Amino acid sequence: MKLFALGHRTADPAPTETPTAAATAVSYLARYVNRDAVFAHSGPGPDFAPIGQLFYLDRGIKLREADGWVQLRLRYRSASGLAEGATAWLPEAWTSPCVPPGTLTCP
Structure with missing residues (x-):
């Protein structure tokens, strides 16, 4: 059984690209919940019906915002x-x- 190729090994090449500002910038669309046991609502405000709870580090993509509220689409089961x-x-x-x-x- 052959595990490794025999022969001359060259040095690892240097990276050809450097990270761009866009690649290292904060993503404002991907967001995580920074508190524990918060009620998620069906609309932008406390008068809308709660649909469940979210916990610290639950995460999603910000779809829109209104009056200090954000709508998230959950990336994983909460x-x-x-x-x-x-x-x-x-x-x-x-x-x-x-x-x-x-x-x-937020993977």
């Missing part, structure tokens, strides 16, 4: 069981943008 792809409204202050690799990210 910790409380809201389905992947569900949309929910939260106060914008209860969410934070995802940041570049090396810190908290």
Whole structure:
């Protein structure tokens, strides 16, 4: 059984591209919940019916905003069981943008 190719190994080539500002910038569309056990609503405001709860680090894509509220489409099933792809409204202050690799990210 042959595991490795025999022969001369060249040095690893240097990277051909450097990260651009866009690649390292904060993504303001991908957001995570920065509090625990918050009610997600069906519309932009506390008068809209709650549809469930979201927990710290639940995450999604920001679809729109209105009056200090943001609508998120969940990227994964939430910790409380809201389905992947569900949309929910939260106060914008209860969410934070995802940041570049090396810190908290939103895959």
